Amino acid sequence: MKFGQRKLSRRRLLGGAAAASAALPALHELVPHKGLHHALDAAAAEPHTPGMSMNGAAAHAAHLGTVGTVNPRTNGFDPQEMLRDFDEGRMVGAVREWELVAEEKEIEVAPGVKYAAWAYNDRVPGPTLRAREGERLRVRFTNGSKHPHTIHFHGIHPSAQDGIAGLGAGNIEPGRSTAYEFHATPFGLHLYHCHTLPLAEHIAKGLYGAFIIDPKDDRPAADELLMVMNGFDTNFDRSNEVYAVNTVAFDYMHRPVRVKRGELVRIYLVNALEFDLLNSFHIHANFFDYYPTGTRLEPRDFTDTVVQGQGERGILELRFPYAGKYMFHAHVSEFAELGWMGFFQVDE
Ligand SMILES: [Cu+2]
Numbered sequence: 372m373k374f375g376q377r378k379l380s381r382r383r384l385l386g387g388a389a390a391a392s393a394a395l396p397a398l399h400e401l402v403p404h405k406g407l408h409h410a411l412d413a414a415a416a417e418p419h420t421p422g423m424s425m426n427g428a429a430a431h432a433a434h435l436g437t438v439g440t441v442n443p444r445t446n447g448f449d450p451q452e453m454l455r456d457f458d459e460g461r462m463v464g465a466v467r468e469w470e471l472v473a474e475e476k477e478i479e480v481a482p483g484v485k486y487a488a489w490a491y492n493d494r495v496p497g498p499t500l501r502a503r504e505g506e507r508l509r510v511r512f513t514n515g516s517k518h519p520h521t522i523h524f525h526g527i528h529p530s531a532q533d534g535i536a537g538l539g540a541g542n543i544e545p546g547r548s549t550a551y552e553f554h555a556t557p558f559g560l561h562l563y564h565c566h567t568l569p570l571a572e573h574i575a576k577g578l579y580g581a582f583i584i585d586p587k588d589d590r591p592a593a594d595e596l597l598m599v600m601n602g603f604d605t606n607f608d609r610s611n612e613v614y615a616v617n618t619v620a621f622d623y624m625h626r627p628v629r630v631k632r633g634e635l636v637r638i639y640l641v642n643a644l645e646f647d648l649l650n651s652f653h654i655h656a657n658f659f660d661y662y663p664t665g666t667r668l669e670p671r672d673f674t675d676t677v678v679q680g681q682g683e684r685g686i687l688e689l690r691f692p693y694a695g696k697y698m699f700h701a702h703v704s705e706f707a708e709l710g711w712m713g714f715f716q717v718d719e
Contacts, residue, residue, distance in 0.1 A: 402565045408471055439482040440626075441619045446478050448494040450617040451626055452537025454596045457583065458498040466507045466552075469500055471522060473565070474515040476679060480603045480613045481620040481710060488577035489516055491567075495582030495618050496643060497563070504558040504587050507591075513548040520573065523566035524582060528553035535566045542567050558586040559665035560639050560684045575611075575645035581684070583639060586668065593637035593688065594630055600650045600679070600701070600711065610646050614711035615700065623624040623699075632694045632717050638687040639665070642679035649679045650711075652687070653702040659689035676702050691717040 410463060441447035462471040476490040491497030502508055514520050519542040521532035531539035532553045540549035565578035581597055600620060602611030613620050630636050638659075642650045652678040660670035661677050665686040691697065700712030 378434045421675060423547050426676050435624075437482050437621050438649070441479045441482055441622065446494075446619070447483050448618075450622040451628075453499075453617045454598070454628060455542070456499060457501045457595070457597070458503050460508075463509070464507045467502050467555075468509040468511065469498070470511045470513070471497065473513045473520045475517065476577075478577070478618065479607070480615065480618060484576075484603075484605060484613060484620075486603045486605055486613075489518070489520070489573070491522075491580060493580075495577035496601065496641075497578070499581045499583065499639075500563065501583045501585065502555040503585050504553045504555055508551075508553055508555055509546065510551045512543060512551065514545055516544045517545055518573075519544050519567050520565045520578060521567055522551060523554070524551065524563045526553065527556050527585070527704045533566075535561075536568065544696035552574070555584045557666050558584045559561075560641065560686055561664075562641050562643065562682065562684060564643070568572070571609070571645045574643070575602075577601075579643045581639060581641045583665075590637065590668075593635040595637045595639065596615040596628065597639045597641075598652075599641045599643050600652070602645070602647065602711075603708070604646060611644070612709065614644075614706040614709045616711060616713060620710025621712065627696060627714035627716035629716045629718060630691060632691055634690065638688055638689075639684070640679070641675070641684040642681060644681060647691055647703075649678055649680055649703065650706065651676060651702045653700055654689070654715075655698040656693075657689055657691060657697060662686040662688070678702075681691070690691055691715065693717065694719050 396575045458469065460467050471491045473489060473491055474493065476488050476493055476496055478486050478488045478490070480486045488495050510522060512522050521534040521536070521543055530550050531537065534551060536542045543549050561582040561584065563580055563582045565573040567573045581599055598616045600616055602615070603613040604610060605612045616623065640652055658673055658675045661672040661674060662670050663685045670688070677687070679685065694717045697715045697717060698712065699715060700707040
């Protein structure tokens with residue numbers, strides 16, 4: 372069977388032991404000579420399943436994770452670095468300014484699984500824009516792709532700056548540029564994304580990013596992490612086959628997020644998922660304070676699991692009292708088994 376003839380279906384991958392066994396050869400066909408999808412290991416595959424490599428057996432022994440990893444150089448961005456990569460732009464006079472360019476870009480979302488993405492500034496998610504409440508902001512946008520796009524910011528601003536068709540600059544055609552200007556308000560954790568129709572496709576292709584507005588008085592000092600929950604519809608059936616935080620499935624399983632015992636950790640958590648109505652974040656062996664949208668300085672919840680709808684986001688704060696490895700994952704088990712899980716490595 373030729374590459375691509377059979378579709379990679381998450382239902383087949385996750386349909387239980389029998390389905391997983393049946394799906395195994397299909398996946399090999401789809402990603403020849405590349406790593407096995409972990410879901411097969413997790414669901415049912417025996418260590419001696421035909422075609423399973425020693426690496427596969429090792430992954431099985433470790434229970435979860437892909438065989439092999441995505442080399443960050445392939446994508447030109449690294450989920451490890453994205454965690455702490457906050458883009459404050461530059462000051463032009465009294466205005467904080469960024470330049471964003473939308474372009475087509477092939478990315479690797481799991482070992483051997485390529486995705487024809489659309490990206491702001493060559494990365495998915497796009498740069499994490501960060502400003503201070505009340506500042507004047509300017510985002511220069513150039514559409515370097517073959518399709519019309521916009522940038523629509525969440526926040527409070529005049530309608531002409533809203534980045535949708537028919538208002539202000541409207542859709543930005545290929546090769547054209549515009550600038551969005553507005554004030555940074557309210558403080559909190561927001562997002563930006565393309566708002567050209569068909570909307571779900573334009574977002575799901577990768578045109579989204581986090582937008583942090585810090586309150587006038589800083590939040591307490593912390594080790595700050597950005598986590599954008601996303602997914603990829605690799606066969607264009609309007610459901611996702613790969614799920615992740617910061618794009619690369621299972622990356623934080625292979626390379627845990629390193630934090631320090633006792634230190635305050637603040638997670639900016641954004642749900643950029645399309646096609647699935649809900650996503651969630653669950654941490655093992657710990658609890659966190661949760662600030663929905665980050666727009667209040669008092670937490671709403673003290674919990675270990677939070678659910679977010681499409682476009683929802685919030686800030687988590689926690690400390691790890693014990694050193695060791697702590698799993699975090701979508702408590703939507705299906706998403707977890709298709710890539711959305713990782714570890715914190717807590718060091719002394
Ligand atoms: Cu678009």
